[in-house]
Amino acid sequence: MSLFTRNVLIALVITVAIIGTVAYAVNYLDQQRIEELNAIQNRLATDTLSIDTQFALLEEAPCSDLTDGTTLTTELSDLGDKLAFTENKLGATNVEVLALKEQYTLLEIRDYLLTKQLSNSCKLDPVIALYFYSNKPGTCADCDRAGYALSYLRQTYPKLRVYSFDYNLDLGALRTLIGVEKVQPNFPAFIIQSKVSYGFTSLDDLEKQFPKSLFATTTATTTSTKK
Amino acid sequence: MEKIARICYASGDSRLSLYMHPEVLAYPFIFISLFFEAFLLVTFLSRPARAQRERKASIATPKVAIVVPCWNEENTIGGTVESLLALDYPKDQLSIVLVNDGSTDGTREVMDSYIGNPQITVIHKENGGKHSAINLGIERSPDAQFVGCLDADAFVAPDALREIISCFDNPRVAAATPAMSVYEPKTLLERMQNAEFIFGIALRHIIAAVNGLYVTPGPFSFYRKSVIDEIGGFRHAHQAEDMEMALRIQRNGYEIDNAVRARVFAKSPSTVRGLIKQRTRWTTGFLRNVAYEYRDMVGNARYGALGILILPLGFIAVAGGILMFILGIFMSIREAVMTILITNGVPLSYTLIPHSLQLFYFPITTLLVLTLVVTGGIMVFIVLGKRVSQTPGTLVEGMIAYLILFPFIAPWWLIRSFADVATGHKRAWR
Numbered sequence: 232m233s234l235f236t237r238n239v240l241i242a243l244v245i246t247v248a249i250i251g252t253v254a255y256a257v258n259y260l261d262q263q264r265i266e267e268l269n270a271i272q273n274r275l276a277t278d279t280l281s282i283d284t285q286f287a288l289l290e291e292a293p294c295s296d297l298t299d300g301t302t303l304t305t306e307l308s309d310l311g312d313k314l315a316f317t318e319n320k321l322g323a324t325n326v327e328v329l330a331l332k333e334q335y336t337l338l339e340i341r342d343y344l345l346t347k348q349l350s351n352s353c354k355l356d357p358v359i360a361l362y363f364y365s366n367k368p369g370t371c372a373d374c375d376r377a378g379y380a381l382s383y384l385r386q387t388y389p390k391l392r393v394y395s396f397d398y399n400l401d402l403g404a405l406r407t408l409i410g411v412e413k414v415q416p417n418f419p420a421f422i423i424q425s426k427v428s429y430g431f432t433s434l435d436d437l438e439k440q441f442p443k444s445l446f447a448t449t450t451a452t453t454t455s456t457k458k
Numbered sequence: 459m460e461k462i463a464r465i466c467y468a469s470g471d472s473r474l475s476l477y478m479h480p481e482v483l484a485y486p487f488i489f490i491s492l493f494f495e496a497f498l499l500v501t502f503l504s505r506p507a508r509a510q511r512e513r514k515a516s517i518a519t520p521k522v523a524i525v526v527p528c529w530n531e532e533n534t535i536g537g538t539v540e541s542l543l544a545l546d547y548p549k550d551q552l553s554i555v556l557v558n559d560g561s562t563d564g565t566r567e568v569m570d571s572y573i574g575n576p577q578i579t580v581i582h583k584e585n586g587g588k589h590s591a592i593n594l595g596i597e598r599s600p601d602a603q604f605v606g607c608l609d610a611d612a613f614v615a616p617d618a619l620r621e622i623i624s625c626f627d628n629p630r631v632a633a634a635t636p637a638m639s640v641y642e643p644k645t646l647l648e649r650m651q652n653a654e655f656i657f658g659i660a661l662r663h664i665i666a667a668v669n670g671l672y673v674t675p676g677p678f679s680f681y682r683k684s685v686i687d688e689i690g691g692f693r694h695a696h697q698a699e700d701m702e703m704a705l706r707i708q709r710n711g712y713e714i715d716n717a718v719r720a721r722v723f724a725k726s727p728s729t730v731r732g733l734i735k736q737r738t739r740w741t742t743g744f745l746r747n748v749a750y751e752y753r754d755m756v757g758n759a760r761y762g763a764l765g766i767l768i769l770p771l772g773f774i775a776v777a778g779g780i781l782m783f784i785l786g787i788f789m790s791i792r793e794a795v796m797t798i799l800i801t802n803g804v805p806l807s808y809t810l811i812p813h814s815l816q817l818f819y820f821p822i823t824t825l826l827v828l829t830l831v832v833t834g835g836i837m838v839f840i841v842l843g844k845r846v847s848q849t850p851g852t853l854v855e856g857m858i859a860y861l862i863l864f865p866f867i868a869p870w871w872l873i874r875s876f877a878d879v880a881t882g883h884k885r886a887w888r
Contacts, residue, residue, distance in 0.1 A: 234504060235668045235763045242497035249492060253827045260822055267818065313818055320823075375800045383804045434803040 264317050265327050271310050272334050278306075279341050304392055307342055308385065310335060311395065323366050333402050339394045340404050346392060358388075358445045361422035362395040363414050371418035377431035378419075384438070388445050480785055481825055487778040488828045494771060495835035498664050502842065507667035511718060511846055515620035516627075522619065522680075523553045523602035525595030527588050531610035532564035534725060539572060541613040546620060553602065554578045555595040560585025565610075588676075589692035589699040596683070596691060605683050607700075611725040612677035613641055621720035622680050632685040632712035633704065634720075635662055635671060636678040637847035641723035646859045647733065651726040653840055653856035654864065659718065660843030666716035670763035672748075672772070674704045674714060678722040685712060695751075698743020705752045708764055718846050734871045738885065741875035744772055749879070776872050783869030833861065 314335050318328045343359065350357055362381055364374040378395070385393045396405055398416060414420050417429040423440045431437065438446070501507055524542055528535055535556070542554050554577055556569045572578045579598055583591065596605050604626060608614065618636060625634035637659045640652035665671055674681070679700065689710050695702030704714055727733040748756060748769055756773075758765035801809045837857060844853055878885065 233762070234501075234506065235766075238497055238500045238504060238668070239767070241500045242493055245496040245500070246489065246493040249496070249831060250489065250824075250828065253831065254824050257822055257824045257827060264818060316819055320821075375796075376802070379800045380804060383808050387808070 261317075261321060264313075264320075265331065268310065268313055268317060268331050271306070271313070272331060272338065275306060275310060275338055276334070279338060279345065304342055304346065307338060308393070311339075332397065332400060336396060336400055336402055336405055339396065340408055343392075343394050356390075356444065358391045358424065358441060360384075360391065360393045360441075361408075361412065362393060363398045363409070363418065363420040364395065365398050365416070365418045367399060370416075373431040374419050377421075377437070380431070380434045380437055383434070384441075390445055391441070480789060483785055484782060484825060484829075487774075487782060488825065488832060490771070490774060490778070491832045492828065492835075495832060495839070497767070498661070498839065499835075501664045501667050502660075504667060507664055510663065510667060510716065513624055515617055515719075516623040517620075518623065519548050519551045519620075520603040520623065520626075521551050521553075521601050522547070522604045522606065522623070523555060523595070523599030524606045524608055525555045525557060525592050525599070526608050526610050527557050527559055527591035527595065528561060528565055528569070528610035529559045529585065529588070529591075530561045530563045530565060532561070532568055534611040535565055535568050536571075537613055538608060538610050539578070542608065543575075543577065544616050545614065545618065546616045549577055552577060552619070553599060555598055556580045557591040557595045558582040559588065559591040587694055589694050592699070593691040596686060599683075602683050604680050605686065606678060606680040607676055608678050608722075609676040609724065611641075613723045614678055615721040615723075618678060618717075618720040618722060621717040622678070625715035625717050626680075626682060628713065628715065630713045631715045632682045632707045632710075633674045633714045634680045635666070635674050635714065635716045636720040636722045637663075637716075637718050637843075637849065638675060638677055638722050638724055639847075639849045639851075640726045643726070643851070643856065645728065646855070646863070647730065648726050648728065649856035650859035650863050651733070652851070653853060653860035655724075655726075656843040656847070656849060656853065656856075657836060657840045657860075658843070659847045659849065660839040662716045663718040663843070663846060665763070665768060666714065668763035669708075669713045670768040671714040671716065672704050672708065672744075672764060672768060673698075673701045674707075676700050677724045678720065681707075685710075696743050696746040697739050698747055701740075701743050702747050702751070705747060705755065708761060709752065709755060719848055721847060721849060730867060733867065734874065735885070737868070737871035738874045738878065741776065741871055742878050742885075745776065745875060745879045748772065776876065779869055779872040780876060783865075783873070837861075 314328075314331055318325070318332065321328050323329075343361070346357055346359060349355055360381065362377070364378065365371040381393050381395070385391050396408070398409065398414070398418065398420070412422055412427065414422070414427060415429070419429070419431050421428050421437075421440065424442060426440070428440060526535070526538060526542070531538075539554065539556065542552075545552060556572065556578060558565055558569055558581065560583060566582060569580045569582075573580050581594060581598065583594060592607055595607075599605055604623065606619075606622070614636075622634050622636060625631050639655045639659065640648055643649045643652040662671060681703075685707065689706055692699040693702055707714060727736050752769075755761050755765050756769045761769075797809075840853065840857055840860070843849070877883070
């Protein structure tokens with residue numbers, strides 16, 4: 232075997248080994264991400280159940296004991312961001328991503344119901360927006376824009392609670408929510424303060440659907456930036 | 459990436475991943491680049507390359523002639539000649555032939571100032587192209603056992619000739635190439651070229667170990683005179699006479715060696731425009747010579763590493779460079795358009811400020827890591843090139859400039875060369 236042939240073969244082995252190692256390492260990191268999401272999800276599930284149980288036990292109790300719900304919603308939002316990032320990276324059809332997404336959706340619905348209960352019982356005044364999108368190609372041209380606008384509103388106005396749902400996710404609780412709220416498959420779909428609307432044109436138009444009280448609570452700096 | 463995560467948060471839109479498909483086109487080129495680097499590394503560590511590095515400078519001093527073809531180089535020709543006169547070599551064994559190829563500046567006067575020096579022959583001729591000037595110089599050196607060429611804007615280290623001559627101990631070696639770097643690089647562009655040239659030093663040193671060189675560069679390459687007499691002198695060869703000569707040597711079954719410590723310093727283009735023009739000439743020279751006159755060598759096992767690996771990779775490098783550049787532009791524009799469309803109406807302050815620096819969002823992909831590995835490999839070879847050639851000067855700025863500037867400049871001469879070859883367009887030398 233000539234020196235050239237030998238070197239080519241060794242180089243091929245090295246190349247395959249490097250690519251294999253890199254692919255394995257990147258896959259390992261992705262799995263770590265999924266495990267991190269799982270851990271967050273499990274913790275949130277326990278916290279949600281805990282607050283839920285507390286709420287049931289202390290129906291007449293002072294609402295100050297239940298303020299943990301706000302923190303929970305924030306953590307749920309962070310989890311949503313991470314899940315979306317992971318879905319974008321691994322693909323919407325990834326089995327683990329789908330499983331996480333279903334659990335996340337359940338947590339969202341549970342948190343949504345809990346928030347509604349808390350606001351009624353404790354006279355809290357959160358602004359709630361439900362957002363339904365579709366991942367199916369060609370079914371929602373404005374979902375990217377609508378999603379981004381909602382992300383902006385959520386981060387700018389802490390009082391706003393946004394719950395986003397993949398309309399096509401095959402999950403019983405979600406189907407029930409869609410049925411109860413009578414959401415049609417026109418995307419993007421919003422339920423803002425219990426009122427259903429469809430389509431997205433601009434951030435300004437979206438803002439008009441929210442109660443004025445949402446924007447009144449923000450600082451002057453935020454308001455001026457918005458302009 | 460965090461921005462995309464936020465976009466997806468609310469929309470849950472995984473269609474973004476579909477847009478990433480063009481990246482798949484990059485994988486074959488990443489694989490080839492990685493394979494080539496692995497091949498270089500293995501060959502660098504192999505016995506022939508080690509033997510080359512350990513080879514001592516020649517003690518023997520056969521008769522040598524150095525031809526300096528010159529066209530309008532009044533500013534540098536003096537320095538070039540002085541560096542030749544300072545070579546550590548017996549004066550009676552070294553003759554210098556200065557050939558003025560119809561210069562229209564003060565080159566004639568500078569050259570004439572050396573008339574009377576017993577080592578130097580000065581020839582003035584009508585302009586006929588670099589190849590004609592070299593051939594005339596060789597013609598006027600009938601006694602030389604080895605002839606070398608030196609561009610009139612290059613300068614040699616004193617021990618360079620002895621390093622070069624040692625290559626010819628092997629009777630199959632018909633030509634030897636030097637270790638070329640940039641003469642006193644000052645600007646960022648010059649430093650970038652210096653890093654690139656030093657990468658070239660490593661490349662030539664390693665490829666010579668498997669006899670895969672396809673160019674004997676103008677600055678200080680040497681030839682066994684008997685071989686030139688046998689296969690003929692230089693040709694116009696699409697303005698790449700040094701490449702054509704190397705290919706002809708290889709086709710005739712001879713070897714081309716490299717003297718990794720034979721340091722020569724060449725002036726480099728000081729403007730991007732000049733650089734693109736120079737490299738377009740080099741690249742079209744490669745494409746035309748190999749695609750037209752030497753097509754039979756491509757993929758031909760008879761020519762070993764040169765035929766099977768180096769020449770095909772030359773074409774792949776041109777195609778890959780163009781494709782990656784176009785892909786990069788396409789993806790950048792697409793990303794920009796998507797971002798503008800999606801963020802339209804949302805305050806810019808929100809869009810531009812990163813909202814999360816968590817490690818979770820760091821966009822580690824296989825392609826990104828492999829690209830970093832390939833880039834790291836290039837950096838390693840640049841450092842190796844500097845070490846084995848003992849080239850003086852610092853490299854850090856040059857390497858940074860090479861990393862940042864080269865990917866944006868090189869594609870232009872590749873595209874221009876491809877277009878010139880496709881359309882048959884010919885350009886002037888300068």
